[in-house]
Amino acid sequence: MKTLLKLLLAIGAVLLAWPAAAALNVFACEPEWGALAQELGGDRVSVFSATTALQDPHRIEARPSLIARIRNADLVVCSGSELEVGWLPLLLTQSGNDRIQPGSPGFLEASQYVVKLEIPKVIDRALGDIHPAGNPHIHLDPRNIAKVAEVLTGRLVELDHANAELYKTRADAFARRWQPALESWTKRAAPLKGVPLVVYHKDMSYFINWSGMREAGALEPRPGIPPTPSHLADLVERMQRNPAKVIVYSPYNNPRAAEFLSERAKIPDVLLPFTVGGTEKAKDLFGLFDDTIDRLLATVK
Amino acid sequence: MFRIMWYAMAFAVAALPAQAQESDTAKMREELRQLQQRLQQLEKRLEQAESTATQAAVQASSRPQTESALNPGVSVILNGVYGNFSRDPNTYRLNGFVPTMGDVAAGRRGLSLGESELAFMSNIDHMFRGTLIASISPDNSSIDVEEGYIQTIGLSHGFTIKAGRFFSAVGYQNQVHAHAWDFADTPLAMKVFLGNQLNEDGIQFKWVAPTDLYFDAGVEFGRGRQFPSGVDRNKNGFGSTNLFTHLGGDLGQSIAWQTGLSHLRTSPQDRAYDDVDSAGAAVTNSFTGKSRLWVLDGVLKWAPNGNPTYNNFKLQGEYFRRNEDGNLTFDTAGAALTDGLSSRQSGWYLQAVYQFLPQWRFGYRYDRLDSGTTNIGLVDSGALSAADFPVLGGYNPKRNTVMVDWNPSEFSRIRLQFARDYSRLNQPDNQLLLQYIVSLGAHGAHKF
Numbered sequence: 001m002k003t004l005l006k007l008l009l010a011i012g013a014v015l016l017a018w019p020a021a022a023a024l025n026v027f028a029c030e031p032e033w034g035a036l037a038q039e040l041g042g043d044r045v046s047v048f049s050a051t052t053a054l055q056d057p058h059r060i061e062a063r064p065s066l067i068a069r070i071r072n073a074d075l076v077v078c079s080g081s082e083l084e085v086g087w088l089p090l091l092l093t094q095s096g097n098d099r100i101q102p103g104s105p106g107f108l109e110a111s112q113y114v115v116k117l118e119i120p121k122v123i124d125r126a127l128g129d130i131h132p133a134g135n136p137h138i139h140l141d142p143r144n145i146a147k148v149a150e151v152l153t154g155r156l157v158e159l160d161h162a163n164a165e166l167y168k169t170r171a172d173a174f175a176r177r178w179q180p181a182l183e184s185w186t187k188r189a190a191p192l193k194g195v196p197l198v199v200y201h202k203d204m205s206y207f208i209n210w211s212g213m214r215e216a217g218a219l220e221p222r223p224g225i226p227p228t229p230s231h232l233a234d235l236v237e238r239m240q241r242n243p244a245k246v247i248v249y250s251p252y253n254n255p256r257a258a259e260f261l262s263e264r265a266k267i268p269d270v271l272l273p274f275t276v277g278g279t280e281k282a283k284d285l286f287g288l289f290d291d292t293i294d295r296l297l298a299t300v301k
Numbered sequence: 302m303f304r305i306m307w308y309a310m311a312f313a314v315a316a317l318p319a320q321a322q323e324s325d326t327a328k329m330r331e332e333l334r335q336l337q338q339r340l341q342q343l344e345k346r347l348e349q350a351e352s353t354a355t356q357a358a359v360q361a362s363s364r365p366q367t368e369s370a371l372n373p374g375v376s377v378i379l380n381g382v383y384g385n386f387s388r389d390p391n392t393y394r395l396n397g398f399v400p401t402m403g404d405v406a407a408g409r410r411g412l413s414l415g416e417s418e419l420a421f422m423s424n425i426d427h428m429f430r431g432t433l434i435a436s437i438s439p440d441n442s443s444i445d446v447e448e449g450y451i452q453t454i455g456l457s458h459g460f461t462i463k464a465g466r467f468f469s470a471v472g473y474q475n476q477v478h479a480h481a482w483d484f485a486d487t488p489l490a491m492k493v494f495l496g497n498q499l500n501e502d503g504i505q506f507k508w509v510a511p512t513d514l515y516f517d518a519g520v521e522f523g524r525g526r527q528f529p530s531g532v533d534r535n536k537n538g539f540g541s542t543n544l545f546t547h548l549g550g551d552l553g554q555s556i557a558w559q560t561g562l563s564h565l566r567t568s569p570q571d572r573a574y575d576d577v578d579s580a581g582a583a584v585t586n587s588f589t590g591k592s593r594l595w596v597l598d599g600v601l602k603w604a605p606n607g608n609p610t611y612n613n614f615k616l617q618g619e620y621f622r623r624n625e626d627g628n629l630t631f632d633t634a635g636a637a638l639t640d641g642l643s644s645r646q647s648g649w650y651l652q653a654v655y656q657f658l659p660q661w662r663f664g665y666r667y668d669r670l671d672s673g674t675t676n677i678g679l680v681d682s683g684a685l686s687a688a689d690f691p692v693l694g695g696y697n698p699k700r701n702t703v704m705v706d707w708n709p710s711e712f713s714r715i716r717l718q719f720a721r722d723y724s725r726l727n728q729p730d731n732q733l734l735l736q737y738i739v740s741l742g743a744h745g746a747h748k749f
Contacts, residue, residue, distance in 0.1 A: 052554065054606035061602065061609065062749050063557040064515030064549025071459050071509045082744070086711070090746035093430055093452060096459035096509050103427065125712060125741075225710060226610075226659040252608050254659075 024160050027070050027100070029078035029088060030057050032139040033110060033148075035276040035285050037077060039174050040153055044163050048073075053278035056252045057083055058129065058224065062090040074159055076100040077152065080109025081116065081136035105158050111136050113151045114144040117205050128222025139275065140207035142182045142289055149174060181286055189293050195300055196242070198235070198267070200227075200249040200258060203274065207292065216244040219257045227257035232264075239265035246299045250274035270299040373423030373431075374743030378480045380415035384408040385733040388725065395489065396726040397672030397696035398646065399588065399625075400574040401496035401528040407486045407720070407732050414439040415736070418447065418480065420745065428455035434478070447478075447500060459509035459517075469499045469521060470507075470545045471563045472619050473598035481747050483615070483654045484704055485718045485734045489668040490621045490648035494594055496528030499565075501541060515549040515559070529565070529592045529623075531572035541567040549749070551607075558601045559749060565594040569625075573633065579688035585634055586690075588642060590627010596620070600749070611659050618651040631679055631689065638685065640678025644693075647671045652702075660708050668700040698724045713739040 023046040028034035034049035041047070048069045051057050057079070060066075070076065070091045078084050092101060100106040116134030123132045138144045153171035157164045189211045196216035197208070202223050208215055217238060221231035239261070247269040249258040255271065262269035272292050273282035281291040384390070386407070393406035416439070422432040434448040450465030468476045474491060475498055487497050501523030510516040525540020526533060534540050542565070549559030573587040597620045604613040622645075629642035648670035656662045672695050679685045687694060700723060706716035720732040 052607065054554070055608045056610050059608070059610050061557065062746060063551065063602075064547070064559045064749060065513070065551040065557065067509060068513055068515040068550070072511050085744045086746050088746070090748065093454060094461065094509070096456055096461045096507070098427075098455045098457045101427070101454050102424070125710075129711065252610070254611055 024156065025072050025074045027073035027076045029076070029084050030139070031276040032145075032285065032288070033077040033079070033152075035288075036145065036149060036152060037075075037156075039285065040149060040167060040170050041156055042166070042170055044160065044166060045156070053251045053273065053275045053282075058086065060084070060087045062087045062094070066091055067094045070095045070100065071097050073097065073100050073106070075106045075108065075155060077108045077110065079111050079136045079138060081111040081133040081138075082131045083111075083136035105155055108152065108155055110144075110148045110151070111138045114138050114141075114147050117209055118202065128220070129224030135202060135205050137203040138206050140204060140292070141210040142178070142185055143210065144206060145285060146175065146178055146182070149178070177286070181289070185289050185293055188297070192293075192296055192300065195246070195296075196244040198239070198244045198247040198258075198261065200253040203250065204248060204272075211293075216242065219247075219249070219253075219261065226254075232257060232260055235261055236264045239267060243267060246270060246296065248272050248296075251278045268299045270295050272296070373421040374745075376420045376740055376742035376745055378418035378420070378478075378738065378740050380417070380480065380736060380738040381413070382408055382415050382485070383412050383735040384410050386410055386730060387732075388728055388730040393724065393730075394692065395493050395670070395698050395724045396692065397694065397698060398493040398670065398692075399572075399644075400692060401493065402572070402574075403496045403528065405487075405492040405497050407722070408734055415738075416479070418478070420743075422743070422745070424454065425451065428453060430454050459511060461505075461507045461509075463505040463507070464503075466500055466502045467505065469501045469503075469523065469543055469565070470505065470519060471495065471499060471543050471565045471594070472596040472621070473559075473561060473600055473617065474619065475499055477748060480738050480740065483617070483652060483662075483664055484666055484702055485716060485736050488619065488650035488652075488666070489670055489698055489700055489724065490619060490650055493646075493648060493670060494529070494596075494621045494623055499527055501543075502526055503539065503541070513550075515547065518544075518546040520544050525567050528572070529569060529594065530567040531569040531587075531589070534570055541565065554607050555605055556601065556603050557607075557749070558599070560599045561597070563596045563598075565592075565596070567592045567594075569627070571633075574692070576690060576692045578632070579686055584632040587630045587633050588625070588627055589630075590625060590642065592623065592625045594621065594623045596622075602749075609656070611656075613656045615654045616651070617653075618649065620647070620649040622647045629677060629679065631685060638679055640682060640684065642675070642677055644673065644675040646673040646675070662706050662708070664702075664704045664706075666700075666702040666704075668698070668702070670698045672696050694726070696726050698722075700724065711744075712741070713737070 023044055024041060026037040026045050026047045028037060028047060028049045030051055031049045031053055034047045037045055038047050050066050051060055078088060119134035120130050120132060149171060153167055156167040193212035194214055196214045198217045198219065199215060200219045202218060217235050219227045221228055244267055247258045247262050247267055249255055249271060251271065251274060258269040272295055273279040273288055276282055276284060276288050279291050282288040390406045390409055394400060416436040418434055418436050420434040424430045429451045431451045432448060436445045436447045446466055448467050450463050450467045452463040453461055470476055475495055491497060503521050503523030505519060505521040507517055507519035521543040522539040523541040530540050543563060545561060545563035547559055547561040551557050568591055570589050571587045573585050575583060575585055578584050599618055601616045624645050626643045628639050630637055630639040650666060650668040652664060652666035654662055654664035675693050677690055677693065680687050700720055702718060702720040704716055704718035706714050708714045716736045718734045722730040722732055
């Protein structure tokens with residue numbers, strides 16, 4: 001009887017202590033935000049990424065597994081700017097979780113905190129699947145990562161106040177590693193300045209803006225519309241007049257269109273990691289930029 | 302006089318550089334120092350101005366993400382059909398099953414505008430989200446509320462409450478809007494067991510379990526305004542109850558699945574249908590009793606690495622089983638004979654859709670119904686003969702459907718569908734449909 005009572009008390013104590021001891025559940029819409037949350041939260045956060053580098057974040061199904069994960073999330077980190085408009089709103093309404101609804105501290109839209117590019121002057125679906133709030137693929141500018149890191153640290157501190165010091169220390173450590181890395185990337189990317197490139201989708205714009213490269217065309221005729229033969233033929237012709245130096249595509253793009261143009265226009269094509277996990281070397285955010293710059297330099301040279 | 306002045310001026314001008322040369326170098330240094338100071342101040346101010354400009358740009362570039370500022374998100378669905386039927390769609394019926402109260406025919410002959418949908422949705426406040434979906438029928442210019450409900454977003458622990466009119470969570474496809482169906486029409490089983498698509502006025506409670514494997518359970522209490530309930534009951538309380546549960550998850554990166562079980566309980570009151578008696582006269586019969594429907598559904602979606610952009614595959618199936626017990630009144634306007642009725646009926650369909658190229662999909666669907674056993678008291682007692690209830694005569698309808706559709710973007714779809722339909726006893730119907738469905742406006746998210 002006494003042992004049973006002790007056991008019950010022990011279970012009770014564990015249950016009481018459990019919420020405090022449990023890690024903060026972070027639901028990241030894209031792998032880059034998952035990686036950033038992991039850098040800043042360490043073992044105090046349990047990170048789930050809704051998408052992988054092989055998945056197009058525009059076209060995700062609101063799968064049951066995602067609803068199950070977002071139901072338990074304490075913090076949702078997404079790019080925002082309507083990138084996830086086809087699936088995230090449904091996850092939020094189905095979640096039965098008031099902590100992560102828009103407007104609460106548990107909901108973070110990274111693109112709200114950086115200067116956005118390509119805010120369309122004309123909003124018309126005839127122009128393709130455009131984002132009225134601007135280009136949402138903000139993570140390929142390393143300066144944006146630093147800005148979002150600050151905001152994300154603030155949210156972690158707000159949501160898990162008991163570990164505020166830990167998050168601040170980790171954020172400082174991250175900034176101390178990121179700043180020199182950023183400087184070295186800036187130096188290494190210097191030869192890329194002014195280099196014309198052809199992208200697949202308009203998802204490289206922030207990298208192009210940061211590195212000073214020049215977009216000379218896109219394989220998609222319009223954002224979100226897959227490459228068509230007539231558009232590719234047109235691109236081949238354009239490349240003969242004004243050749244680009246490199247054609248880039250992401251792991252979630254079909255490489256065939258890039259290969260076709262590469263062959264016809266005699267321009268090298270290269271797969272870029274696009275996000276964390278996109279290539280073997282892009283294991284974390286540092287690797288993402290290292291590998292992106294390495295691959296571009298190796299191709300452009 | 303003037304000349305002297307000119308000379309004086311010329312002299313003065315010529316003397317200036319000389320004077321400067323003679324001036325103190327220390328004074329120049331002082332001026333230089335002041336200039337440098339001013340330059341530094343200007344640089345500082347410029348820097349400040351730049352940083353404010355960046356901040357302003359951040360603010361300007363991140364305008365609020367609510368749907369169209371504070372207006373609700375608005376979207377419009379347009380669709381149009383060309384139908385070619387070898388049998389008159391006006392005589393469409395499913396033999397072996399009690400006719401439902403609505404129109405379940407696959408379409409109309411020739412060119413016609415389908416129902417246009419107008420949807421508004423928005424968060425109401427931190428507690429609720431509201432949705433209104435109205436369908437505008439092109440012929441009698443009537444506007445129907447297809448769905449109009451509020452649902453909670455401010456509850457925790459996985460709870461959601463929905464109230465208003467909504468597509469009931471019975472089976473899988475019943476909750477999917479017509480524009481998101483993979484075929485132009487509903488499966489036969491939905492036609493006979495749910496009267497095409499069941500939208501109830503009611504309230505739904507749902508709970509999502511805190512597990513990584515998706516599990517939900519819920520209950521709906523409804524007015525019972527539609528088949529399988531009868532006519533409006535004019536009574537307090539509720540007329541239908543639906544219990545449902547789902548289980549779902551991922552198998553690796555490429556496969557996602559979900560299964561569901563639901564149980565709809567209603568008590569039809571004077572649920573009328575038209576038939577023809579053995580003498581060939583039109584009669585109206587009605588049923589009062591209990592209706593119990595079980596639906597087992599399953600969906601499996603495959604996409605390489607979970608990226609459906611280029612290729613994807615979807616397998617979907619549902620099994621329906623219904624028991625009805627009660628009384629059947631024959632010829633309510635005339636003889637009005639009443640005796641017991643009990644039926645055990647079932648039906649299922651299985652469909653597969655494959656996106657073989659970006660923008661192009663191909664699909665096949667097989668429908669099968671089993672009219673099972675129907676015991677009509679009036680026939681058993683000898684009061685009437687089975688020929689007086691031709692619609693309830695045993696028959697197992699089936700149908701084969703193929704479709705191919707082209708989706709230039711996420712917002713438009715053009716579909717060609719062909720079905721060979723054995724819904725009518727011994728009268729196969731070839732049905733050809735060419736259809737467009739487009740959506741304008743806010744980008745609605747689709748259910749799994």
